[in-house]
Amino acid sequence: MILRLVLFIVLAVGLAGFGTVAWIDMHPAHPHKKAAPTIALLATGKALPPGTLLQPSDFIVQDRPPAQVPADAVRDTPANRASYTGAMIRRRLSAGALLTTDIAIRPGDHGFLAAVLQPGMRAVSVGVDAITGAAGLIWPGDHVDLLLTQNLVGANLPPTRKVAAETVLSDVRVIAIDQRLVQGASGSHTAAQSTARTVTLEVTPEQAEQVEVAAHLGPLSLIVRPSEAPKGSPSKPPPVFSGQVSPALAALDMPGQTGITVFQGATGKTEYHPQ
Structure with missing residues:
Protein backbone atom coordinates (compact mmCIF):
# COMPACT_ATOMS: atom_id res chain seq x y z
CA MET A 1 0.00 0.00 0.00
CA ILE A 2 2.77 2.39 0.94
CA LEU A 3 4.71 1.44 -2.22
CA ARG A 4 1.71 2.25 -4.41
CA LEU A 5 1.33 5.60 -2.67
CA VAL A 6 4.99 6.46 -3.27
CA LEU A 7 4.75 5.48 -6.95
CA PHE A 8 1.62 7.57 -7.35
CA ILE A 9 3.33 10.63 -5.80
CA VAL A 10 6.41 10.23 -8.04
CA LEU A 11 4.21 9.91 -11.13
CA ALA A 12 2.19 12.96 -10.13
CA VAL A 13 5.32 15.06 -9.57
CA GLY A 14 6.74 13.96 -12.94
CA LEU A 15 3.55 14.85 -14.78
CA ALA A 16 3.43 18.23 -13.07
CA GLY A 17 7.03 19.00 -14.02
CA PHE A 18 6.44 17.97 -17.65
CA GLY A 19 3.35 20.17 -17.81
CA THR A 20 5.25 23.15 -16.38
CA VAL A 21 8.03 22.83 -18.93
CA ALA A 22 5.53 22.54 -21.79
CA TRP A 23 3.65 25.64 -20.61
CA ILE A 24 6.85 27.71 -20.35
CA ASP A 25 7.89 26.62 -23.81
CA MET A 26 4.54 27.70 -25.26
CA HIS A 27 4.50 31.00 -23.32
CA PRO A 28 8.02 32.56 -23.38
CA ALA A 29 8.66 35.30 -20.84
CA HIS A 30 10.01 37.71 -23.47
CA PRO A 31 8.41 37.05 -26.84
CA HIS A 32 10.39 38.34 -29.87
CA LYS A 33 8.90 41.47 -31.32
CA LYS A 34 9.27 42.53 -34.92
CA ALA A 35 11.56 45.53 -35.38
CA ALA A 36 9.67 48.71 -36.14
CA PRO A 37 10.26 50.01 -39.71
CA THR A 38 12.74 52.86 -40.07
CA ARG A 106 23.70 72.39 -55.25
CA PRO A 107 25.61 72.65 -58.54
CA GLY A 108 23.03 73.46 -61.16
CA ASP A 109 20.89 75.49 -58.75
CA HIS A 110 20.41 79.16 -59.66
CA GLY A 111 23.12 81.27 -58.04
CA PHE A 112 25.44 78.38 -57.15
CA LEU A 113 28.63 79.99 -58.49
CA ALA A 114 27.77 83.37 -56.98
CA ALA A 115 27.34 81.71 -53.58
CA VAL A 116 30.45 79.52 -53.79
CA LEU A 117 33.00 82.01 -55.14
CA GLN A 118 34.84 84.19 -52.67
CA PRO A 119 34.94 87.95 -53.33
CA GLY A 120 37.23 88.84 -56.23
CA MET A 121 37.58 85.24 -57.41
CA ARG A 122 36.61 83.66 -60.72
CA ALA A 123 35.52 80.19 -61.88
CA VAL A 124 37.46 78.56 -64.69
CA SER A 125 36.87 75.09 -66.13
CA VAL A 126 39.74 72.99 -67.43
CA GLY A 127 39.99 69.63 -69.13
CA VAL A 128 42.20 67.30 -67.11
CA ASP A 129 43.85 63.95 -67.68
CA ALA A 130 41.18 61.24 -67.27
CA ILE A 131 43.39 59.12 -65.00
CA THR A 132 44.62 61.85 -62.66
CA GLY A 133 41.15 63.41 -62.43
CA ALA A 134 39.31 60.15 -61.77
CA ALA A 135 36.21 60.51 -59.61
CA GLY A 136 36.89 59.30 -56.10
CA LEU A 137 40.36 60.86 -56.04
CA ILE A 138 39.35 64.51 -56.34
CA TRP A 139 36.15 66.03 -54.95
CA PRO A 140 34.66 69.53 -54.79
CA GLY A 141 36.25 71.34 -51.87
CA ASP A 142 39.68 69.75 -52.33
CA HIS A 143 42.70 71.99 -52.83
CA VAL A 144 44.92 71.03 -55.75
CA ASP A 145 47.95 72.02 -57.81
CA LEU A 146 47.54 72.34 -61.58
CA LEU A 147 50.36 70.62 -63.49
CA LEU A 148 51.22 71.19 -67.17
CA THR A 149 53.18 68.69 -69.28
CA GLN A 150 54.35 69.82 -72.71
CA ASN A 151 56.58 68.76 -75.61
CA LEU A 152 59.11 71.46 -76.44
CA VAL A 153 60.23 72.08 -80.01
CA GLY A 154 63.56 73.59 -81.08
CA ALA A 155 66.13 72.99 -83.82
CA ASN A 156 69.04 72.59 -81.41
CA LEU A 157 67.05 71.38 -78.41
CA PRO A 158 68.72 68.32 -76.80
CA PRO A 159 66.56 65.23 -76.03
CA THR A 160 66.95 65.90 -72.33
CA ARG A 161 64.89 69.07 -72.62
CA LYS A 162 62.21 68.09 -75.13
CA VAL A 163 59.61 67.20 -72.49
CA ALA A 164 58.92 69.39 -69.46
CA ALA A 165 56.46 69.47 -66.58
CA GLU A 166 55.72 72.48 -64.43
CA THR A 167 53.27 73.68 -61.82
CA VAL A 168 50.96 76.31 -63.26
CA LEU A 169 48.86 76.97 -60.13
CA SER A 170 49.31 75.98 -56.50
CA ASP A 171 46.70 75.53 -53.81
CA VAL A 172 43.49 76.30 -55.74
CA ARG A 173 40.06 75.07 -54.68
CA VAL A 174 37.95 72.69 -56.75
CA ILE A 175 34.34 73.89 -56.84
CA ALA A 176 32.79 71.45 -59.35
CA ILE A 177 33.68 68.27 -61.19
CA ASP A 178 32.65 67.12 -64.65
CA GLN A 179 28.95 67.74 -65.43
CA ARG A 180 27.83 68.40 -61.85
CA LEU A 181 27.98 72.14 -62.45
CA VAL A 182 25.02 71.95 -64.84
CA GLN A 183 23.43 68.59 -64.06
CA GLY A 184 23.87 68.31 -60.30
CA ALA A 185 20.31 69.39 -59.53
CA SER A 186 18.89 66.39 -61.36
CA GLY A 187 20.63 63.97 -59.02
CA SER A 188 21.62 61.80 -61.99
CA HIS A 189 24.91 59.92 -61.75
CA THR A 190 25.67 57.42 -64.47
CA ALA A 191 28.65 55.29 -65.43
CA ALA A 192 29.58 57.87 -68.06
CA GLN A 193 30.18 60.39 -65.26
CA SER A 194 32.41 58.06 -63.23
CA THR A 195 35.56 59.68 -64.69
CA ALA A 196 36.11 63.39 -64.38
CA ARG A 197 37.07 65.20 -67.57
CA THR A 198 36.23 68.80 -66.69
CA VAL A 199 37.07 70.42 -63.38
CA THR A 200 36.02 73.92 -62.31
CA LEU A 201 38.55 75.79 -60.18
CA GLU A 202 38.29 78.92 -58.05
CA VAL A 203 41.05 81.29 -59.19
CA THR A 204 42.03 84.94 -59.35
CA PRO A 205 41.57 86.85 -62.65
CA GLU A 206 45.33 86.58 -63.31
CA GLN A 207 45.29 82.83 -62.65
CA ALA A 208 42.36 82.40 -65.02
CA GLU A 209 44.52 83.86 -67.81
CA GLN A 210 47.36 81.48 -66.94
CA VAL A 211 44.98 78.49 -67.10
CA GLU A 212 43.71 79.50 -70.53
CA VAL A 213 47.27 79.72 -71.89
CA ALA A 214 48.31 76.43 -70.25
CA ALA A 215 45.34 74.63 -71.79
CA HIS A 216 46.79 75.39 -75.25
CA LEU A 217 50.31 74.23 -74.41
CA GLY A 218 49.76 70.63 -73.31
CA PRO A 219 47.88 68.16 -71.09
CA LEU A 220 46.82 69.35 -67.63
CA SER A 221 46.73 67.23 -64.49
CA LEU A 222 45.56 67.86 -60.94
CA ILE A 223 47.62 66.97 -57.88
CA VAL A 224 45.68 66.77 -54.60
CA ARG A 225 47.15 68.68 -51.67
CA PRO A 226 46.82 67.32 -48.11
CA SER A 227 44.04 68.91 -46.09
CA GLU A 228 46.56 69.85 -43.37
CA ALA A 229 48.80 71.72 -45.81
CA PRO A 230 49.31 75.40 -44.89
CA LYS A 231 47.25 77.80 -46.96
CA GLY A 232 48.70 80.69 -48.87
CA SER A 233 50.61 81.30 -52.08
CA PRO A 234 53.60 78.93 -52.06
CA SER A 235 56.40 79.58 -54.52
CA LYS A 236 56.29 77.50 -57.69
CA PRO A 237 58.91 74.75 -58.03
CA PRO A 238 61.17 74.96 -61.09
CA PRO A 239 60.21 72.99 -64.22
CA VAL A 240 61.29 69.36 -64.48
CA PHE A 241 62.81 68.27 -67.80
CA SER A 242 62.96 64.83 -69.34
CA GLY A 243 66.69 64.51 -68.72
CA GLN A 244 66.12 64.91 -64.96
CA VAL A 245 63.71 61.96 -64.98
CA SER A 246 65.37 59.56 -67.41
CA PRO A 247 69.03 58.56 -66.89
CA ALA A 248 68.92 57.15 -70.43
CA LEU A 249 68.21 60.57 -71.91
CA ALA A 250 70.72 62.22 -69.61
CA ALA A 251 73.41 59.89 -70.96
CA LEU A 252 72.77 61.25 -74.45
CA ASP A 253 74.05 64.64 -73.33
CA MET A 254 77.41 63.19 -72.31
CA PRO A 255 80.21 64.70 -74.44
CA GLY A 256 81.11 62.58 -77.45
CA GLN A 257 78.20 60.17 -77.06
CA THR A 258 75.80 59.58 -79.92
CA GLY A 259 73.64 56.93 -78.32
CA ILE A 260 73.34 54.30 -75.58
CA THR A 261 72.62 50.62 -75.25
CA VAL A 262 70.22 49.55 -72.49
CA PHE A 263 70.12 46.01 -71.07
CA GLN A 264 69.59 44.15 -67.81
CA GLY A 265 72.96 43.77 -66.10
CA ALA A 266 74.17 40.92 -63.93
CA THR A 267 72.85 42.71 -60.85
CA GLY A 268 69.32 42.66 -62.24
CA LYS A 269 69.27 46.43 -62.60
CA THR A 270 69.00 48.41 -65.83
CA GLU A 271 72.42 49.56 -67.02
CA TYR A 272 73.17 52.31 -69.57
CA HIS A 273 76.20 51.84 -71.76
CA PRO A 274 77.25 54.48 -74.35
CA GLN A 275 77.85 53.15 -77.83
Missing part, protein backbone atom coordinates in the same frame (compact mmCIF):
# COMPACT_ATOMS: atom_id res chain seq x y z
CA ILE A 39 13.78 55.27 -42.83
CA ALA A 40 17.45 55.90 -43.67
CA LEU A 41 18.29 59.62 -43.72
CA LEU A 42 21.46 61.51 -44.67
CA ALA A 43 23.27 63.33 -41.87
CA THR A 44 26.71 64.88 -41.34
CA GLY A 45 29.40 62.89 -39.56
CA LYS A 46 31.22 65.97 -38.27
CA ALA A 47 30.65 69.66 -37.62
CA LEU A 48 30.78 71.69 -40.85
CA PRO A 49 31.11 75.48 -41.16
CA PRO A 50 28.97 77.42 -43.64
CA GLY A 51 30.40 77.47 -47.16
CA THR A 52 31.67 73.88 -46.96
CA LEU A 53 31.37 71.85 -50.17
CA LEU A 54 30.03 68.44 -49.17
CA GLN A 55 32.15 65.38 -49.90
CA PRO A 56 31.16 61.68 -49.69
CA SER A 57 33.16 61.31 -46.47
CA ASP A 58 30.92 63.93 -44.79
CA PHE A 59 27.80 61.72 -45.03
CA ILE A 60 26.53 59.32 -42.38
CA VAL A 61 23.17 57.54 -42.13
CA GLN A 62 20.55 57.96 -39.41
CA ASP A 63 17.69 55.46 -39.16
CA ARG A 64 14.50 57.00 -37.77
CA PRO A 65 10.91 55.79 -37.37
CA PRO A 66 8.56 57.32 -39.96
CA ALA A 67 6.87 59.41 -37.28
CA GLN A 68 10.21 61.11 -36.46
CA VAL A 69 11.22 61.98 -40.05
CA PRO A 70 11.02 65.74 -40.79
CA ALA A 71 9.20 66.64 -43.98
CA ASP A 72 12.32 68.31 -45.44
CA ALA A 73 14.78 65.53 -44.51
CA VAL A 74 16.94 64.04 -47.28
CA ARG A 75 16.66 60.27 -47.63
CA ASP A 76 19.74 58.13 -48.12
CA THR A 77 19.62 57.05 -51.76
CA PRO A 78 22.38 56.81 -54.40
CA ALA A 79 20.74 59.63 -56.34
CA ASN A 80 20.67 61.94 -53.30
CA ARG A 81 24.28 61.17 -52.41
CA ALA A 82 25.36 62.06 -55.95
CA SER A 83 23.18 65.16 -55.98
CA TYR A 84 24.46 66.55 -52.68
CA THR A 85 28.13 65.76 -53.32
CA GLY A 86 29.67 69.15 -54.10
CA ALA A 87 26.72 71.08 -52.66
CA MET A 88 27.52 74.11 -50.48
CA ILE A 89 25.90 74.25 -47.06
CA ARG A 90 24.32 77.57 -46.15
CA ARG A 91 24.76 77.50 -42.37
CA ARG A 92 26.79 75.72 -39.73
CA LEU A 93 25.93 72.06 -39.12
CA SER A 94 26.77 70.16 -35.97
CA ALA A 95 27.95 66.57 -36.01
CA GLY A 96 25.00 64.25 -36.58
CA ALA A 97 22.71 66.97 -37.96
CA LEU A 98 20.24 65.83 -40.60
CA LEU A 99 20.57 67.19 -44.11
CA THR A 100 17.48 69.11 -45.18
CA THR A 101 16.39 70.28 -48.61
CA ASP A 102 17.00 73.95 -47.72
CA ILE A 103 20.39 73.49 -46.02
CA ALA A 104 22.47 73.43 -49.20
CA ILE A 105 22.70 74.96 -52.66
